[in-house]
Amino acid sequence: xxxxxxxxxxxxxxxxxxxxxxxxxxxxxxxxxxxxxxxxxxxxxxxxxxxxxxxxxxxxxxxxxxxxxxxxxxxxxxxxxxxxxxxxxxxxxxxxxxxxxxxxxxxxxxxxxxxxxxxxxxxxxxxxxxxxxxxxxxxxxxxxxxxxxxxxxxxxxxxxxxxxxxxxxxxxxxxxxxxxxxxxxxxxxxxxxxxxxxxxxxxxxxxxxxxxxxxxxxxxxxxxxxxxxxxxxxxxxxxxxxxxxxxxxxxxxxxxxxxxxxxxxxxxxxxxxxxxxxxxxxxxxxxxxxxxxxxxxxxxxxxxxxxxxxx
Numbered sequence: 001x002x003x004x005x006x007x008x009x010x011x012x013x014x015x016x017x018x019x020x021x022x023x024x025x026x027x028x029x030x031x032x033x034x035x036x037x038x039x040x041x042x043x044x045x046x047x048x049x050x051x052x053x054x055x056x057x058x059x060x061x062x063x064x065x066x067x068x069x070x071x072x073x074x075x076x077x078x079x080x081x082x083x084x085x086x087x088x089x090x091x092x093x094x095x096x097x098x099x100x101x102x103x104x105x106x107x108x109x110x111x112x113x114x115x116x117x118x119x120x121x122x123x124x125x126x127x128x129x130x131x132x133x134x135x136x137x138x139x140x141x142x143x144x145x146x147x148x149x150x151x152x153x154x155x156x157x158x159x160x161x162x163x164x165x166x167x168x169x170x171x172x173x174x175x176x177x178x179x180x181x182x183x184x185x186x187x188x189x190x191x192x193x194x195x196x197x198x199x200x201x202x203x204x205x206x207x208x209x210x211x212x213x214x215x216x217x218x219x220x221x222x223x224x225x226x227x228x229x230x231x232x233x234x235x236x237x238x239x240x241x242x243x244x245x246x247x248x249x250x251x252x253x254x255x256x257x258x259x260x261x262x263x264x265x266x267x268x269x270x271x272x273x274x275x276x277x278x279x280x281x282x283x284x285x286x287x288x289x290x291x292x293x294x295x296x297x298x299x300x301x302x303x304x305x306x307x308x309x310x311x
Contacts (some may be wrong), residue, residue: 020242022236023252029233031259034098034106035267036228039221043212044099048091049203050222052196053155055230059196063189073194074195076185083178084198084260091199092206101161111127112169114140114253117176133247136289140251143282146275176241176249182227183242192238196230254283 013276033051040047098106118137122129129137182191207214216222 005137006052008244020248023240023249024241024246024255026233026236027252027255028259029228030237031107031256032263033225033233034260035228035263036221036225037098038093039218040216040225041218042214042216042222043210044095044206045092045203045207045210046212046214046216047222047225048088048095048198049200049214050206050216051091051225051230052088052200052203054063054226056193056196056200058231059189059193059235063193065189066144076182079181080191080194082118083175083182083195085202086174087195088199088202088206090168090175092203093164093171093237097161097164097168099161100164101158105158106160107257109165110168110172111253111256112166113176114250116169116173117253118247118250120177121172121250124246129247132289136247136251136286139282139289140254140286143254143284143286144278146282148280164254176246177277179238180241180246183238188235188239188242192235195238196234251283251286254286292309 037044037047040050042050094106094110101109101252118129118133179191179195182195186194204214250259
């Protein structure tokens with residue numbers, strides 16, 4: 001028993017450049033989603049419901065291309081159920097928060113998973129972060145603070161929305177934990193398809209319980225949200241969860257504030273100040289730091305590494 005723990009403490013995990021590129025693209029796609037939530041003519045929870053409902057048939061069709069994808073796997077039913085519930089809760093609380101606070105606050109607090117998921121990874125791996133890992137997390141956090149510092153606004157007017165987005169970050173962390181367990185036994189396509197389906201009933205119940213308008217008249221924001229956030233963004237994120245350690249996943253989540261700031265510059269004319277560019281560079285440097293040769297906490301037991309992942 002002692003020998004096994006020691007091996008996990010000193011193990012190195014290879015971080016593939018292609019896996020890191022997948023993670024970067026996933027976060028870039030996910031960062032665009034809040035724009036379409038605001039453009040939709042349905043309630044914020046209902047936009048999450050349509051994101052999942054429209055994506056489910058496409059994801060099932062994609063997964064069905066390999067008949068063996070849905071072969072029974074032991075121990076996935078409970079994590080899939082919990083993952084679906086956690087993701088439904090994450091979408092509901094985050095979408096409610098998006099329309100009750102600033103876009104910068106929603107991006108900042110909604111990505112509190114940046115800190116929580118790496119902490120889980122270290123606990124699950126029974127190890128402590130090295131100086132390099134702590135440096136990467138601090139560098140990323142400071143970079144995000146600089147990037148969002150000018151636009152983030154803490155006030156009683158936004159308190160409810162801010163708290164909803166923090167809760168969304170907690171639920172997203174739970175989703176990551178459960179889906180990492182699912183990815184140990186299923187390839188990305190069926191894992192995402194089944195978790196998507198399991199999140200639809202709770203979102204439907206929540207939308208009606210909140211008295212939201214569920215049926216849309218304007219379809220393009222929901223279609224864009226589905227394609228970019230669920231199929232492309234969450235699809236690539238699900239693949240990355242089976243390939244990369246929690247520390248790398250957590251730091252890479254800060255790509256989303258970078259993309260949000262860029263969108264604000266392009267769409268709303270919010271010019272980037274020198275400190276914004278410094279913050280962006282710090283987040284990029286943190287990604288390079290966790291990519292380049294440092295020891296990282298391995299994925300929790302049972303989660304496949306790059307070499308083991310087969311689709």
